[in-house]
Amino acid sequence: MNSPARQFGEVILKLENISLAFGGVKALTDISFDVREHEIRAIIGPNGAGKSSMLNVINGVYQPQQGRITYRGETRHHMEPHFAAANGISRTFQSLALFKGMSVxxxxxxxRNLMIRTNILLQALRVGPALREEVHHRRRVEEIIDFLEIQHVRKTPVGRLPYGLQKRVDLGRALAAEPKVLLLDEPTEGIQPSIVDQIEDIIIGFKQSRRFAIVLVEQGLHFAARLADRYVVMAKGTVVAAGKTSELSAEEVRQHLTV
Ligand SMILES: Nc1ncnc2c1ncn2[C@@H]1O[C@H](COP(=O)(O)OP(=O)(O)O)[C@@H](O)[C@H]1O
Ligand SMILES: [Mg+2]
Structure with missing residues (x-):
């Protein structure tokens, strides 16, 4: 009853033997791991370990020279960025990629744009199905704004917000795409400890919603170990350890923190 399969559902994403090089630089070497529905899988490792590159392989921005990727039962050599985005792979960025001049x-x-189905002309005229769809999208976006507690800045241009709030907006933007797999690239990087707690609460909320799986990239082990069901430790482009966070021993924590 308590097997991981029961607890977290089926494997939704599987990476097998992924290798990626840029010229002579090996960013990833023979990486394999999987992600189950509704779980949080952490990727932990120091700067330069290949964590962001791994996320870029998952969302198709980087195409590895070797390996296979299986997403929702379909296996391919690499992901296409548009396919990934339109099929539920959504991410936040280590260096934020928001439209700074636009409101929250x-x-x-x-x-949410990728999900909008009706044609551009109907949208421009704001009639019939397009109008109903727009009302639906706005309602869902307002729900996300409420959930992230950013109502007070909803009309503010993003560039004017403090960094911690921008991180929250970036989470909201990724969430608005209704992900099946949400990729979080160092969501706590560069923010104050009090805001780290807020981000932690938001990620706990995501997990409790059981709407999607999360791949959580972090440099430090502690934040990730508190939230994740399973972890992968990366160093120099390889996986050096993997397992359930509930089974991490103090000794292993010490060991992984020094990789
Ligand atoms: N677009 C790129 N071109 C060349 N080298 C890259 C590129 N992206 C990543 N790398 C290299 O791959 C390695 C891993 O980087 P990265 O995935 O950003 O690590 P991390 O996110 O763990 O800090 C580094 O040596 C980095 O310089
Ligand atoms: Mg990175």
Whole structure:
């Protein structure tokens, strides 16, 4: 009853023997791991370990020279960015990629754009199905704004917000795309400890919603170990350890923190 399969559902994403090089630089060497529905899988490792490159392989921005990627039952050599984005792979960025001049609300609506089905002409005229769809999208975006507690800045241009709030908007933009797999690239990087707690609460909320799986990239072990069901430790482009966070011993924590 308590097997991981029961607890977290089926494997939704599987990486097998992924290798990626840039010229002579080996960014990833023979990486394999999987992610189950509704779980949080952490990727932990120091700067330069290959964590962001791994996320870029998952969302198709980087195409590895070797390996296979299986997403929702379909296996391919590499992901295409548009396919990934349109099929539920959504991410936040280590260096934020928001439209700084646009409001919080418009950034979230932009995050939803891939889901908008009716044609551009109907949208421009704001009639019939397009109008109903727009009402639906706005309602969902408002729900996300409430959940992230950013109502007070919903009309503010993102560039004017403090960094910690921008991180929250970036989470909102990724969430607005209704992900099946949400990729979080160092969501706590560069923010104050009090805001780290807020980000932690938000990620706990994501997990409790059981709407999607999360791949959580972090440099430090502690934040990730508190939230993740399973972890992968990366160093120099390879996986050096993997397992359930509930089974991490103090000794292993010490060991992994020094890799
Ligand atoms: N677009 C790129 N071109 C060349 N080298 C890259 C590129 N992206 C990443 N790398 C290299 O791959 C390695 C891993 O980087 P990265 O994935 O950013 O690590 P991390 O996110 O763990 O800090 C580094 O040596 C980095 O310089
Ligand atoms: Mg990185």
């Amino acid at each position: 609300l418009d950034n979230l609506l932009a995050g």
